[in-house]
Amino acid sequence: MIDQVTIERILDAAEITEVVSDFVNLKRRGVNYLGLCPFHNEKTPSFTVSPSKGIFKCFGCGKGGNAVNFIMEHESLTYPEALKYLARKFHIDVVEKEESDEEKQQKDDRESMMIVSGFAQKYFSRFLWEEPEGRQVGLSYFRERGFRDDIVRKFELGYCPDGKSTFTEAAQREGYRMEFLEKTGLTIRREDWIRDRFGGRVIFPIHNIAGRVTGFGGRILKDKPDTAKYLNSPESEIYHKSRIVYGIFHAKREIARADKCYLVEGYTDVLSLHQAGIENVVASSGTALTHDQIRLIRRFSSNITILYDGDEAGIKASLRGIDLVLEEGMNVKVLLLPPGEDPDSFARRHSSSELLKFISENETDFIRFKTSLLLRDAGSDPMARARLITEVIRSVAVIPDQVARSVYIRECSRLLDVEENLLYSEVRKILRTRSGVAGTPLSAGTPSRVQKPAKPPEPPAGELNTEESEFLRFLLRYCTTPLFEQESDTPGKAEIITVGAFLIGGIRDEEMISDKPVFKTIVEEISQKMEEPAFRPEKYFINHPDGAVSQTASTLLAEKWVESKRWSKAGAYTEKEHEALDWLVPRILYEFKFMKIKEMLIKWEGEIAEAQKLNDDELLFELLAKIQNLKKAEKLLSDKLGNRAIT
Numbered sequence: 276m277i278d279q280v281t282i283e284r285i286l287d288a289a290e291i292t293e294v295v296s297d298f299v300n301l302k303r304r305g306v307n308y309l310g311l312c313p314f315h316n317e318k319t320p321s322f323t324v325s326p327s328k329g330i331f332k333c334f335g336c337g338k339g340g341n342a343v344n345f346i347m348e349h350e351s352l353t354y355p356e357a358l359k360y361l362a363r364k365f366h367i368d369v370v371e372k373e374e375s376d377e378e379k380q381q382k383d384d385r386e387s388m389m390i391v392s393g394f395a396q397k398y399f400s401r402f403l404w405e406e407p408e409g410r411q412v413g414l415s416y417f418r419e420r421g422f423r424d425d426i427v428r429k430f431e432l433g434y435c436p437d438g439k440s441t442f443t444e445a446a447q448r449e450g451y452r453m454e455f456l457e458k459t460g461l462t463i464r465r466e467d468w469i470r471d472r473f474g475g476r477v478i479f480p481i482h483n484i485a486g487r488v489t490g491f492g493g494r495i496l497k498d499k500p501d502t503a504k505y506l507n508s509p510e511s512e513i514y515h516k517s518r519i520v521y522g523i524f525h526a527k528r529e530i531a532r533a534d535k536c537y538l539v540e541g542y543t544d545v546l547s548l549h550q551a552g553i554e555n556v557v558a559s560s561g562t563a564l565t566h567d568q569i570r571l572i573r574r575f576s577s578n579i580t581i582l583y584d585g586d587e588a589g590i591k592a593s594l595r596g597i598d599l600v601l602e603e604g605m606n607v608k609v610l611l612l613p614p615g616e617d618p619d620s621f622a623r624r625h626s627s628s629e630l631l632k633f634i635s636e637n638e639t640d641f642i643r644f645k646t647s648l649l650l651r652d653a654g655s656d657p658m659a660r661a662r663l664i665t666e667v668i669r670s671v672a673v674i675p676d677q678v679a680r681s682v683y684i685r686e687c688s689r690l691l692d693v694e695e696n697l698l699y700s701e702v703r704k705i706l707r708t709r710s711g712v713a714g715t716p717l718s719a720g721t722p723s724r725v726q727k728p729a730k731p732p733e734p735p736a737g738e739l740n741t742e743e744s745e746f747l748r749f750l751l752r753y754c755t756t757p758l759f760e761q762e763s764d765t766p767g768k769a770e771i772i773t774v775g776a777f778l779i780g781g782i783r784d785e786e787m788i789s790d791k792p793v794f795k796t797i798v799e800e801i802s803q804k805m806e807e808p809a810f811r812p813e814k815y816f817i818n819h820p821d822g823a824v825s826q827t828a829s830t831l832l833a834e835k836w837v838e839s840k841r842w843s844k845a846g847a848y849t850e851k852e853h854e855a856l857d858w859l860v861p862r863i864l865y866e867f868k869f870m871k872i873k874e875m876l877i878k879w880e881g882e883i884a885e886a887q888k889l890n891d892d893e894l895l896f897e898l899l900a901k902i903q904n905l906k907k908a909e910k911l912l913s914d915k916l917g918n919r920a921i922t
């Protein structure tokens with residue numbers, strides 16, 4: 276039991292951004308902070324923290340509350356446990372009465388397992404530093420490997436004595452129960468024997484993101500045939516191998532600061548890089564990289580550089596990892612070390628500045644990496660080259676962001692000497708078969724419309740830019756939503772202007788419809804059907820017979836509110852999109868027109884140059900007049916958008 280005065284002291288001390296930023300990389304946005312929500316999977320931040328109100332709120336999944344609620348939710352703790360966590364963090368002494376055996380038992384399993392693991396870590400570390408066997412076998416091993424004592428202490432490395440059950444007996448003497456020793460895997464028990472899992476091994480404790488020990492890796496030192504060199508804790512309620520990366524607790528701040536994370540394979544790679552002064556590094560520790568692991572890293576940065584051995588296995592592992600990282604919308608680079616080196620050996624033989632220099636000079640964009648690798652294997656065999664293109668394109672197709680995809684396609688086209696068009700249509704093919712939705716209109720509910728056979732791949736008619744996508748998204752999503760009232764011809768009776776009418780009217784008057792086919796189709800069909808009472812734009816366009824249209828509509832409508840960077844810069848993201856339409860919709864329109872005007876200016880300025888060459892004064896004056904008008908319109912829009920610099 277914690278008394279009320281202490282509780283209040285804890286609540287006063289627990290500054291919300293300080294609490295949250297142990298787990299989430301927060302960036303300042305106006306008076307608030309913004310980051311990726313730790314409670315649901317998202318790629319665009321909708322998790323906000325308000326220091327003045329002392330609360331967090333996710334506009335994606337709806338979770339919200341104060342610092343205590345955050346810790347309870349994030350660490351799966353009870354209310355008193357979360358208070359104690361915060362008390363530890365903010366150095367507030369909690370006076371509690373001694374726990375009875377009964378109370379001890381009542382603690383839930385997870386917490387008991389954490390406590391047992393914490394005890395084991397301290398036991399193993401103490402043994403390493405203080406007992407003759409620990410020093411002679413364990414500590415001397417780490418020292419021979421070249422690890423400094425401060426690194427051994429920082430990562431709380433240890434040694435488990437080489438007796439049958441020396442550790443288990445010690446734990447039991449201290450009152451820790453067999454149930455939890457077994458559940459954490461520290462002790463293996465069979466009918467007639469008990470044994471320490473990690474006996475005779477040096478120990479690498481595995482910390483969760485909050486810094487608590489939830490599992491262990493142990494390395495055998497003797498040459499024992501048929502014994503695995505590394506042994507890990509088994510899966511348990513507190514240790515899920517696929518959801519943790521080794522070193523995240525020690526790396527998270529530096530990952531956020533450097534906005535970059537190095538990913539290596541093993542425990543000692545992490546240690547060596549730390550020792551060399553590079554602290555934004557984590558290891559997947561032997562498992563193939565998983566989505567959960569990547570998401571954990573993404574909370575702190577979306578830039579990953581994969582640092583693997585230059586041998587065949589390392590290369591294969593890199594290739595597997597790359598697609599996973601790309602799928603999570605992260606930027607990925609690859610660094611293969613010289614043959615025969617691993618990050619551990621390489622870091623030990625080079626100073627930190629040499630290491631950083633080597634990395635920055637040799638880390639390769641994944642496309643170039645994968646392409647050059649496959650090119651090397653394919654040689655001049657045309658079949659092999661065709662397979663190669665498919666392979667590379669497969670990686671490009673998993674990238675969720677359209678803009679990033681286009682950049683990679685361009686790069687690919689150059690490297691492989693294949694036309695961009697062809698690559699685009701390959702990507703589309705893969706996307707279509709993968710989603711199984713896009714390009715395949717759902718026939719249910721629209722029996723009158725028979726699905727056309729798959730069209731041949733279309734030309735890479737320009738993908739939509741941000742302004743066009745945003746325009747269409749608002750148009751599709753809020754077409755029939757009333758935006759504001761305006762006086763009508765009938766006096767005293769106001770006319771309701773819908774979002775659709777406002778947006779379409781805004782571009783129709785000035786002939787600003789984009790000439791991209793998808794954009795044109797959607798805008799034209801909406802303006803024809805808008806007045807029909809039963810018209811449901813979302814359903815209509817998602818089920819559209821034109822594959823490109825239905826694909827665009829699905830993408831735009833499936834996305835959660837991707838607030839454009841502009842909104843968040845303006846500090847307005849805390850409002851929900853649909854509650855801010857009166858402010859957002861005009862802005863969407865202005866942004867679109869602003870972009871359009873820029874396009875036209877560029878086009879006409881080109882025509883002016885032509886007219887000058889041809890000495891066609893009439894055309895020249897006409898164009899100059901047009902441009903003058905456009906510049907005026909541009910200035911007007913720029914004022915509305917907050918004095919954007921006109922370039």
Ligand SMILES: [Zn+2]
Pocket residue numbers: 312313314315322333334335336337338
């Ligand atoms: Zn959320």
